[in-house]
Amino acid sequence: MLVLFFSDWLSLFTHFLLLSLLAVGGAVTTAPEMHRYLVDQQHWLSDAQFSSSIAIAQAAPGPNILFVAVLGWNIGINAGGIAAALLGVLITMTGLLLPSTILSYLAAGWGHKNRDLRAVRAFKQGMGPIVISLLCATGWILASAHNDPARDWPLWLLTAFTAVIIWKTRIHVLWVLAAGAVLGCFGVV
């Protein structure tokens, strides 16, 4: 069993504080660094636990950032049980959210107060085409995780079909998600 001392929890916390500030473009961009630290360097989590933490957070409702909570939970479970697991969740989530939350809150307030400044308008409108295209790129990357055309073409078709139907109609996203789950459940995709 894993034994974690106060100093270990503290270094987990400070490491996540640092990662928070590096997470430009989304928390998931820091996942490789978390893997290096938690699995390779500290051996607090196994490789399989790390991957399944991300998979669970993807499958559950809510923001993907919750994979960080699952990582903290699993570290705590490895270190002795439910109480430690809850401490792990508290430490990883607070660590990852605190700096970025303060910074974003202050920046957004400043930006809103100065929203008529030419520089602020230029930033918000100039970034438009790039952030929109990054959305499409994110979807593309998620879809291309399945990269065997012979086996995965039905999945790609489902992705493309979803994109078009949600773009062009007003159908609710939950119906399409449910359809995806059913198709997958019966092995159609």
Next chain:
Amino acid sequence: MTMSNHSQPSSLTDLFVSFTVLSLQGFGGVLAVAQHELVERKHWMTNEEFVEEWAVAQIMPGPNIVNLALMLGGRYFGFPGAMAALAGMLAIPLIIVLLLTAVYGQYSSHPAVIGALRGMGAVAAGLIIASGLKLSGSLKSSPLGIPLCIILGGISFVAVALLHWPLVFVLLGLGSLACIQAYRKLKR
């Protein structure tokens, strides 16, 4: 940009509940649902405003969607609003994901479960692409002009989706070029 001509959240409770509802619909990511709920259902913002706020949420460190919730909550009710939106986004989904983690071991190898997750993953990818396509309509009023928007969007898509460049290079590099050009155009 003013928000006075839109609907808006009526109270902290409304913010918390709205963001909880929004978050609980977000399988495989909340962004696609956020655009649907905030723009199309609640009318708290237009597509144009969503893109502008999203640009700020994306460039700041931390999870984008959490930043967006903070910014919106803070806009209407100051710091308590930001915390209410943040709590709505995270609290209930956090409990659910931890419960799922606790039972995951028993079902993780069941073929039907694996299949359902595969199917939902493919849909989630399509949802994100769809929100990009929907929001692209807002670029018609961009000071950059449509041709330049297409070029910038095309380059960043290729860089990130096909060449797998780090996001931060694209945001800072191509982003600063775009902002400088927007700055020059806005003068006139």
